[in-house]
Amino acid sequence: MQKVFTAFIGLVILFVAAGKNEAADTTRKIIYFSNSAGYEHSTVKSVNGKPSVSDVAIAEACKKAGITVVCTKDGSVFDKDISSYDAFVFQTSGELSKGTKGHPEWALTEGGWQSLLAAVRNGKGFVGLHPTTDSNRVGGNIYENSPKEKITEFTKFIGAEFTIHGPSQETTISIVQPSPLKWLDAKGKNFRTFDEWYVHKNFGEDIRVFAILETGGMRGEMYRRPPCPIVWGRAEGKGKVFYSAFGHYDDYWKDADKITFVLQLIQAATGDIKVDMTPNIKTITPNATTLQSSK
Secondary structure, eight states: OHHHHHHHHHTOEEEOOOSSOSSOSSOEEEEEEOOBSSOOOGGGOOOTTOOOHHHHHHHHHHHHTTEEEEEESOGGGGGSOOTTOSEEEEOOBBOGGGOBTTBGGGOOOHHHHHHHHHHHHTTOEEEEEGGGGGBSOOOSOTTSOOOGGGSOHHHHHHSOEEEEEOOOEEEEEEEOSSOSSHHHHTTTTEEEEEEOOEEEESOOTTOEEEEEEEOTTOSSGGGOSOOEEEEEEEEETTEEEEEEOOOOSHHHHTOHHHHHHHHHHHHHHHTSSOOOOOOOHHHHSTTTTOOOOOO
16 A cells, blocks of 8 residues: 555656647646645645645646646656656745655755756746745745855746745735736736735846735735735746745635636746746836835
8 A cells, every 4th residue: 555655646647638729739748746845735735645636726727728747746757858848837845855754765856956957948947836935945044135155046946035924814916017927917907815925035136027915014024025026937048937926725726717827827838828038026026135124
């Protein structure tokens, strides 16, 4: 039984698109990697040997769009040939080179990371979801940006580093209009939503902001800072990297409307949705690097 369970978790599920592609002329293929070297969110947890709620949500949404999804927690997949994949979706936490609790063999090795990095630089796409900025980070004082020479390669790649979160709450998200992502565009200038809101530091100067966390009036001293990016992207060589902080709770992954946004991020990463990646952080959120205001 243990062998079966381990095999299942290691390279879990292959969801293959069937029938006519509804969104693109060619079938795409992605890896959804949900290794939790740190805190394991319920959204990526397999219970009783079943796929996680996010495994199911991403696979079902992608199937309708003609995208094949390989769901895995085993980082050794990146030590193999990944040239057939169009994009890589991460929902990870902690030091990924350590694997997961009880499974060090599931580590994302240095060789695997360099293979992934090269793939994106050569034109593949990447999407990081909610906890991914908590992966391979410097840490330290949450109210101080790290010296540039200490910021990890992974943080530079994804665009920022998680520091802390406060109490879950409803807050305002502002949209940079016009948005190339229809789900955001339809929200207009802003909308209210409930989630667990990550606080970030070490923002890259080369990121393109798509949505902003309006921190004014939020509960928790960690939010006593100017508005800052909550959904963004950046170019990595010929490839595109996207990050969205949404999705802490299982309910998010059961909401078809919200999963539409996840799908659009994936399609932007594969190139099926065209996105201008010109950096705008200095004009859209000019004070994002201020980690705590005096008031």
